[in-house]
Structures are given as structure tokens and as C-alpha cells.
Amino acid sequence: MTRLKKIPSSLLLGIANITDVGSALFRGIALAHLLAPEQFGLAITVSVVAGIVELITDLGITPLAVRSNSAKELATLHAISILRGGIVGFFIIACAPVFAWTFHTPATTPAYIIVGVSSLIRGFASLDVDARTRRYDYNPKVICLIVSQIAWTGTSIIYASVTHDFLAMAVGVLTFMLTYVATSHILSAQPWRLAWDQAIVAESWRYGRLLALNGIANAVSSLGDRALTGAKVGLSQLAHYTALTTSALLPRAAISRYLGSVYTPHFVNAGHDDRQHISKLWVITVAMIGGTFGFGFIALGQPVTALVYGSRYQVDQALVSLVALLGAIRYMGCLPTPPVLAYGKNELLVRYTTLSMSGLAIGGGLLFIAGRLEYLLIGMCVGEAASLTWLIANFSTVLPISKLFIYKTVMGTLFLVASTALTSSLWDGNDPLLRAAICMTGTVLYAMLMWTSLVGANCSTTQLLRAVVPSKVARGNAI
Structure with missing residues (x-):
């Protein structure tokens, strides 16, 4: 006990x-x-x-x-x-x-x-x-x-x-x-x-109405692809698409909830002098989650989906690589949530999520023209990556750290995942050994990037671990 x-x-x-x-x-x-x-x-x-x-x-x-x-x-x-x-x-x-x-x-x-x-x-x-x-x-x-x-x-x-x-x-x-x-x-x-209490209700409405708008945008961005797939290409294709995206994106919901649960109190409890340190730890955490998922799913998404759901849900590696890239973008799209919720800067979150819907608009248009899921995913990746770029450019109002640090850590990770996904789609020829070599190369470069980010932020792996797994305290910061 x-x-x-x-x-x-x-x-x-x-x-x-x-x-x-x-x-x-x-x-x-x-x-x-x-x-x-x-x-x-x-x-x-x-x-x-x-x-x-x-x-x-x-x-x-x-x-x-x-x-x-x-x-x-x-x-x-x-x-x-x-x-x-x-x-x-x-x-x-x-x-x-x-x-x-x-x-x-x-x-x-x-x-x-x-x-x-x-x-x-x-x-x-x-x-x-x-x-x-x-x-x-x-x-x-x-x-x-x-x-x-x-x-x-x-x-x-x-x-x-x-x-x-x-x-x-x-x-x-x-x-x-x-x-x-x-x-x-x-x-x-x-x-x-x-x-x-009318005052509390008014404050809750002020705080929550923007989150409701964010929820609308988030619902369209995260679930609209399935609605379009079911309406355009039928329930059987929807089942195949869901088998692939569920194994890829379902963990994101749990991971984002967990990270929100531990990092929101960090930002709420942090004093003015601690915000920069916590902000850097948060950015590195997000990049690590997104990169780890991206490289892992490129390497293992195809055999794991077929093994888990059965051979009738077998999908092409090109589709797997696109889902891996989209997933990496969405994992790193968790970037604004804990600090925004902690500091009440909900407007930025709403704008970012609304911009992310451009990916579904582009992908949905391509889907209805070409009738292929690959084009839906390409459009979503383009729109959501552009939205993430915009977010970083406007994030200085929330996190007291340089844009250059966020660009290097987050967008550098995204570039490596995208390069690996493209290479795997075009050249691995469904050869697992060649795919493993491609993913290993990308993973090594990604590990080097994370190490330089930790050193540049003057953060240790111990501090990162304590931020992600804090201990219970009566008050104050657990880091």
C-alpha cells in the first residue's frame, strides 16, 4: 500500500x-x-x-x-x-x-x-x-x-x-x-x-463561447473526413478508412487529454519567472509526441492495421504514409491548448482550429473531383500544415519564447516526417526492409533535432519527465 x-x-x-x-x-x-x-x-x-x-x-x-x-x-x-x-x-x-x-x-x-x-x-x-x-x-x-x-x-x-x-x-x-x-x-x-450565480454564469459564457466555436471547427476538421468518406464513397470504404485512421489518430485523443491534464495546471500554477521554462518543455513535448508517432506509423502502420483488423482491411503504403503525416500534424496541433486554457487566450485557439478546416475544404474538393482517399488526405495535410505555421507565427502572445525555437523544434520535426513519408510512399515498393531503413534514417535525424532543442532550451530529460509525470502537491508547481 x-x-x-x-x-x-x-x-x-x-x-x-x-x-x-x-x-x-x-x-x-x-x-x-x-x-x-x-x-x-x-x-x-x-x-x-x-x-x-x-x-x-x-x-x-x-x-x-x-x-x-x-x-x-x-x-x-x-x-x-x-x-x-x-x-x-x-x-x-x-x-x-x-x-x-x-x-x-x-x-x-x-x-x-x-x-x-x-x-x-x-x-x-x-x-x-x-x-x-x-x-x-x-x-x-x-x-x-x-x-x-x-x-x-x-x-x-x-x-x-x-x-x-x-x-x-x-x-x-x-x-x-x-x-x-x-x-x-x-x-x-x-x-x-x-x-x-449570474456573475459566474457570465464569466463561464465569456470563457466558453469561444470554445464552442472552436469545438465546431474541431469537429469539422477531425471528423468531417469520415462524414465525407461515408457520403461520397460508401460505408465499405468508410470502414476501411476508419480502420486505418482509428489505429493512427485514436491515441491522440487520450494523449492530448493526458497532456492537457498535466500541463494546464503547470501553466496555471507557474509564476512569471517559470513560464518560459515550462513553455520550452511544452514545445519539446509536443514535437516529441508528433515525431514519434509519425515515424512509428510510417514503419508499422500497414502491417499492424492488417494484423489487428484483418486482411480485408489491408491498405496501400502511400495511404499509410499520408495518414502518418496528417497524424503528426494533428499531434503537434495540441500545441496551443494547455497554455490557452490556462491563460484564457481562447481567441487564438478558435482562429487556429478554424483555419485548420481549410484542409478539409481542400481535401473534400479533391475527393469529390477525383473520388480517391489519397487526394482527401493530401488536401488535409496541406491545409493543416499551413494552419500550424500560422499558429507559430502568432503564438508569442501566449508563450514567452522565441518563434525561432518553436519553428525549429516543431516545424523541423514536421519536415523530417514529411520527407520520410514521401520517400517511403515513392520508393520502398512495399519492401519492409527498405522501409525500415528509410524510417531509421529519419528517426536518427529527428533524435538529433530533439537533442539540440533540449540543449538550446537549457532543459534536461529529467525536467521533461517531471513535467510529463508530475507528483501530487498541495499547491504550486510540481516541476
Whole structure:
């Protein structure tokens, strides 16, 4: 027991987020094997709708809970959460036939109704488990995530095993929401209360309305490609595309949540003199995550996707390399989130995410002209890389470090990933040994770049590790 107490709760949060990713991957793999590709495609449309609606109604309630300083403020946030959940839930239920018509699948209407009920239930969760993360106490959040993910995974797989029906996805979402809400109340350190303080509501609206706009842009950018694929090239192609992108981009959600959970308190708690140091650690962390993913997926994406989802989901290496490049861009696109949420600079986040939609616009146009997924991915990479370049040029208002340092660290990583992806697509001829040699060359150059960034920032690997896995403290910075 003593040894368990010595484990940083942030490390347990990392384990919970790995569980989050692992559960989602396991569910996807299981459903891909238990359902026919068309049924799997239908299940995907359910998750796409649920994801889009949740993103476009994001009011920043979780980061507001982290920033809260009183029980009254938290109680008001509970009331706002219920109101939001009710509006979102009834909207999904009312629009269920519209969603079914969009994907040419009338049979999915009941599934969207279940998703709407799930969103309504979510509003009743206790935010105390989020508020305690400001003190680096992640244990209640960890338990909520793990228990609810296990419930979701078990329910979905059992339902699919018995019925072989796409409704397994919707039933699993409902189980997840019920379990998370119940667990958050059980683990809450203070009684769940409701209040309505007009000043707090006004401040929450000021803080959250821009995040709602950001959520709309983020939903279009991150999930619009699946909607376009399903509408243009059919459910079978959507199933293949989702098998590839899920294995690539699903971990990003968990990683970004984890990094946001540990770095937002760093920025909130940092004094003026510490901000530059924390900012450099954050930039290096983001570049390391993006580069590691990019090179790893170029090398292993093709065989792993086929192994995990089955030979019928085999894809060409060119498509894998493009997904690897897009994923690297999106992993490094997490750059603004923790400092922006900590300092309330939400306008920059909204502008960046809105600009990122240009990638989907370009890619969607190419998809409808050429009818091939490669052109969709090329357009998305171009637009989102240009948006990331713009972000760095305008990031000095948030991070007190030079643009040159960010360009060298982030865009240097992106250049190496892009070069490796292009080389692998054109020349490896699906030869795993040649592909390994190409990826190894890029990885060595990337490791040298990260080392020069650490040295230039006067940061050690120990400091980087302590930033990513902080220890629980009563107050102040954990680094």
C-alpha cells in the first residue's frame, strides 16, 4: 500500500488514458470482426455523430472546473453542465432522422436517439473529480475513466456477439455515460450541489463561447473526413478508412487529454519567472509526441492495421504514409491548448482550429473531383500544415519564447516526417526492409533535432519527465 501511495497520480492518469485508447481500439477490433463491414460502417456513423455534436457544444466546463476556487462556482458549473447536456441531448434526438438521411441509412435513427439520451445523462456528472486535478490529484478521475471504459467495452462486445448489429455502438455509449456519472458521484469529495450565480454564469459564457466555436471547427476538421468518406464513397470504404485512421489518430485523443491534464495546471500554477521554462518543455513535448508517432506509423502502420483488423482491411503504403503525416500534424496541433486554457487566450485557439478546416475544404474538393482517399488526405495535410505555421507565427502572445525555437523544434520535426513519408510512399515498393531503413534514417535525424532543442532550451530529460509525470502537491508547481 505504501508503494502505491508513492506512485504519482499523474502516472496513474497516464495508465487510465492508455486504458481509454486500448479499450477503444479493442472495441473497434472486436466490432470489425463481429460485424460485417457494412454494419461496422453503420456503427462508425453513430460514433461520428456523437463525436461531432459533443465537440460543437464544448463550453470548456472541464477546464473551468480546474480553474474554480469555490464550492459555489463548482455548483454553478454543475447547473450549466445539466443545461448543456439537456440541449445537446434533445437536439440529437430531434435530428436523428436527419442524421440517418445524411448517411442514407434510415435504420440508424434509433441509435442516434440512444446517443441523445446519453448526452443528456452526461450533464449530471460530478465535476469535483476534475477540480481536484488542479492539485495534481488524479486518482478519482483515473477510476472514473477506467471503470466507465471497461463497462463500455464489455457491453458493446457482448451486444455485438449476440446480435451482430451496429446498435452495439450506441448501447455501449449509453453504458459509458451511466457508469461515468455514477462513479464521479461516488468518488466526489464534496456533496454535489446546484447553484446559479449570474456573475459566474457570465464569466463561464465569456470563457466558453469561444470554445464552442472552436469545438465546431474541431469537429469539422477531425471528423468531417469520415462524414465525407461515408457520403461520397460508401460505408465499405468508410470502414476501411476508419480502420486505418482509428489505429493512427485514436491515441491522440487520450494523449492530448493526458497532456492537457498535466500541463494546464503547470501553466496555471507557474509564476512569471517559470513560464518560459515550462513553455520550452511544452514545445519539446509536443514535437516529441508528433515525431514519434509519425515515424512509428510510417514503419508499422500497414502491417499492424492488417494484423489487428484483418486482411480485408489491408491498405496501400502511400495511404499509410499520408495518414502518418496528417497524424503528426494533428499531434503537434495540441500545441496551443494547455497554455490557452490556462491563460484564457481562447481567441487564438478558435482562429487556429478554424483555419485548420481549410484542409478539409481542400481535401473534400479533391475527393469529390477525383473520388480517391489519397487526394482527401493530401488536401488535409496541406491545409493543416499551413494552419500550424500560422499558429507559430502568432503564438508569442501566449508563450514567452522565441518563434525561432518553436519553428525549429516543431516545424523541423514536421519536415523530417514529411520527407520520410514521401520517400517511403515513392520508393520502398512495399519492401519492409527498405522501409525500415528509410524510417531509421529519419528517426536518427529527428533524435538529433530533439537533442539540440533540449540543449538550446537549457532543459534536461529529467525536467521533461517531471513535467510529463508530475507528483501530487498541495499547491504550486510540481516541476
